[in-house]
Amino acid sequence: MLTGIQAFSAWKLSIATEIKRYRMWLHQQGLSTVDLDDKLARCLRAFTTDRILLAFVGEFSRGKTELINALLGRHFKSRLFPTRIGRTTMCPTEVFYDPQSNSPYIKLLPIQTRNSGTPLSSYRRQLEHWAHLDIDLNSPQSMQRAFEEVAKTREVPTQVAESLGFEVEFLESSSKKEGYVHIPSWRHALINLDHPLLRLGLSIIDTPGLNALGLEPELTLSFLPDAHALLFVLSAECGVTASDFAIWNNHVRDLAARSNTALYAIINKIDLLEEEDVDYLPVNAEESLRRMVRLSARQLHLPDHNVMPLSAKQAMRAHIHDDPDRLDKSHITDLEMALAGSVISAREQSLRNTTLKEVIEMVDTSLNSLVAQRESLKEEHSIFSRNEKDVEVELVGLTRLVRRDQEKHSQRLVILQEGKVQLEQHLARIGEVVGDDKLEWHFNRAREATKNTLNFGVATAVGIFFQGLKLDMRRLRDELDGSRQTVDKIYQRYFQEVGATGVQYPDINIDPFIDEFGELEKQAAPYKNRFGNLLASQEKVFDHFFETLAREAKNLYEKAREEALRWCKQSLAPLMQQTLEAKKRIDEQLQRLEHLQMIDATRDQRLVSIQHQLELLDEQEKFLIEVSFRLQPVELV
Ligand SMILES: Nc1nc2c(ncn2[C@@H]2O[C@H](COP(=O)(O)OP(=O)(O)OP(=O)(O)O)[C@@H](O)[C@H]2O)c(=O)[nH]1
Ligand SMILES: [Mg+2]
Structure with missing residues (x-):
């Protein structure tokens, strides 16, 4: 995946450079207008701010967070986010690289902000409302403390939970206090990490299981449709259960229709299936897995190749112990390749068909104008080359x-x-x-x-x-x-x-x-x-x-x-x-x-002057041809 994203980033950077060069050229030639400059600025922005967003959704304990660990684990070689049996991720968590910050951090938005009626998108611009935690990637204890904080819950009376917009039926009751329920302490988490994939513009959103999607409508209405790939995580232990199906139907299925999101169903924990097969079942593990893929694909109305069986835990262990055989067995590489292929090529196509096309047309117009200018100069040259008295x-x-x-x-x-x-x-x-x-x-x-x-x-x-x-x-x-x-x-x-x-x-x-x-x-x-x-x-x-x-x-x-x-x-x-x-x-x-x-110039002097103009024109034309060439499609890896 890293190679694919690297190639894509390098391509975007090279296109942005050419747009800047052309924009500068128009300025220098006195050909820039407010409209043209606006248009180029917009195109440039499209290439420089382009990001790839992967979103992980699904019922609790399916292994969403472990899958994120495994995808980032190739580089970190250790498990970044805590995962455990039962509910772990309590609030939607975004992981990205913030180029403006010198050190990794976690920012947490208190749950009480739901009372204010202010949308998450506004809070993102008002960082003073967020709690800030520094994290030290070299200290496992510091990391653990920080991530434990993200998963914190509080006990509140049911009325308070209701007033915050929670549906009480989905909350865990307090074992100590009657009429109290557990609610997450935080509404949203932003995590800044320095990682090669994140540095290249990849960001990830992890969501809690249970009814989290229903609780924060902004997620399903705003965040998830913006994702370029949506990974719906299931477990091989149980396939598509009724509650997986409810999440799928209520929140996920229609997203693919609403946007350009690539939709994958991940059948996680295939390691468990293999263990089961060895102990109890005569059927070979591969065959039962294939059956599960086909069945899930049919249930979710997805093509078979968008249902990917893998083991996030095995992949994570393989990274920790540097074990290529185990990595192979985890099948995580299949997902990485599919993501690199489908998501990156879709982003690239979309940039090519819209923004890049507009820039190429502008450069072509400038080139055509130079061609016309050459014709005029050639005509002048041929006049002056003729008999002097007719000139x-x-x-x-x-x-x-x-x-x-x-x-x-x-x-x-x-x-x-x-x-x-x-x-x-x-x-x-x-x-x-x-x-x-x-x-x-x-x-x-x-x-x-x-x-x-x-x-x-x-x-x-x-x-x-x-x-x-x-x-x-x-x-x-x-x-x-x-x-x-x-x-x-x-x-x-x-x-x-x-x-x-x-x-x-x-x-x-x-x-x-x-x-x-x-x-x-x-x-x-x-x-x-x-x-x-x-x-x-x-x-x-x-x-x-x-x-x-x-x-x-x-x-x-x-x-x-x-x-x-x-x-x-x-x-x-x-x-x-x-x-x-x-x-x-x-x-x-x-x-x-x-x-x-x-001027009282001789024929030769005039010819020299025209020749000089033609040479200047050659330079301009060479420049634009070079820009135009670099804007043309190339095969990305
Ligand atoms: N055997 C096995 N266990 C896994 C695998 N992936 C995750 N698990 C385990 O499943 C449990 C839940 O994993 P999480 O990653 O926390 O699950 P989640 O979907 O993020 O759950 P929530 O955050 O509660 O929504 C943990 O105990 C993991 O160790 C896998 O591939 N194989
Ligand atoms: Mg989780």
């Missing part, structure tokens, strides 16, 4: 032609400026169709309906909310259809002036957003069924869920608006870039011709 006449003739060209280009710029004004109107309308006030209105109306569950019921309240949002999205789609017609007309008018240029405007599709709203709404299904009309004790849980759901919907709504506005603003950018580059070339040519007419 002045030809020069005047050429100057006249170029001046006409210049005028044409000024007209083209006018077309584009007028187009921009037209698009401003579309921009304003888009801002109205999916404005903040609209969103607020939908939210308040749904809020009213949830409060008034006697009349409406939860299902209706959620339904009303999403109907409103989807209706706005459809209006946005109609508005964009109108904008597209305007853009189309501008391009046609431009093409009539210039002839076909091969430049195309990017397209936009709002349908995936509408689908995503549908998927988000589906996440409310368990609540709809469970609550119908809410009991008082369930209200708090639903409130918390609804706040999170509404916030996610809000993010999605804002994302759709942002994309629509960006599309509208940048739809003329390819033509604008082409026209500005051509205009600059023509202005320079005209200046040159006027200068050549004024």
Whole structure:
């Protein structure tokens, strides 16, 4: 996996370097505009901030944490996170590398913050609310103490647990105090470690088993859909049990449809199966494992190759004792290879098909402009190479032609400026169709309906909310259809002036957003069924869920608006870039011709001057060809 991620990181870095070089070149040539620069800055960000997120979910004690230990254990050679029989991981735990910090740490968000109604995403920006623990990777005792803290629980009266949004039926009762239950001490943990995989941009989220996913809706609604791979961990001891199945159905299954997440089911603890086979069963272990894979794949509706049998514990032991045979038997390498293959290549494809494509088109436009400039210089060269007495006449003739060209280009710029004004109107309308006030209105109306569950019921309240949002999205789609017609007309008018240029405007599709709203709404299904009309004790849980759901919907709504506005603003950018580059070339040519007419130079001096220009052009062209070449696809390992 390390090799795959290393190759991917090196590739992203090299692309980012080329984008920076091209951006600088545009600046130096005086060809950069605010729009073009914004576009390049956005593309650069996509390559420099790209991360790979792996999420581990499943029922408690299936071995999620041990699997993370095994994946990181290749480097550390020791077990990092505590694992034990029964519930271990008490709060969602993110593991990553923080380049801004000099030493490893754990940050813990107190559970009481659930009372505040502030989302986790906001707390992530306010680190003063988090407890901070330094960890010393060289001291096993320090590590143990720190990680024990993450797993800490507290005893609180059931009402307190309810007021924090917990569903009491999922909590362990206190053995000492009547009416008290155990709740986790912390709501979320952030762990910064220096590890080669994490340094390369991999981050991991470990989740507790039991009903943790139901407890922190932000996890299922926000974190997990962002994951590039979701590992649903099962145990070979029991296969897919009813509670595994409930987690799968309620929280995992639909995630794959909502996002580009690669979904794997891991059948962990296969070592146990082998031991059993030796002692009691005549059937060979391999065969029973294959059967279990096939059965689980069928139950979960996954392709067989996405169900991976392995032993995290055996892999961990193999790392500790440096035992390649045991590592082989653990089958952990199969998972590492599958992850490297599917996740990295999906990330890479997505960057190639979107961001990188845009950059390559921009570089091509600049290259085409240089080619046109070369043609002009060659033409000038051929004029000056001819009989000297015709030169002045030809020069005047050429100057006249170029001046006409210049005028044409000024007209083209006018077309584009007028187009921009037209698009401003579309921009304003888009801002109205999916404005903040609209969103607020939908939210308040749904809020009213949830409060008034006697009349409406939860299902209706959620339904009303999403109907409103989807209706706005459809209006946005109609508005964009109108904008597209305007853009189309501008391009046609431009093409009539210039002839076909091969430049195309990017397209936009709002349908995936509408689908995503549908998927988000589906996440409310368990609540709809469970609550119908809410009991008082369930209200708090639903409130918390609804706040999170509404916030996610809000993010999605804002994302759709942002994309629509960006599309509208940048739809003329390819033509604008082409026209500005051509205009600059023509202005320079005209200046040159006027200068050549004024000075009293000999034919040779003029030829030398043109030759010099051609050499400068060669350098520019060489530079851009090199950039363009480095942006082209290469086979990653
Ligand atoms: N035999 C065997 N035991 C394993 C394996 N992986 C994990 N275990 C054991 O299973 C128990 C639970 O492992 P954890 O990694 O804590 O499980 P988890 O899924 O993270 O559980 P929660 O944090 O409570 O949700 C521990 O005792 C592990 O040692 C494995 O591959 N083989
Ligand atoms: Mg765990």
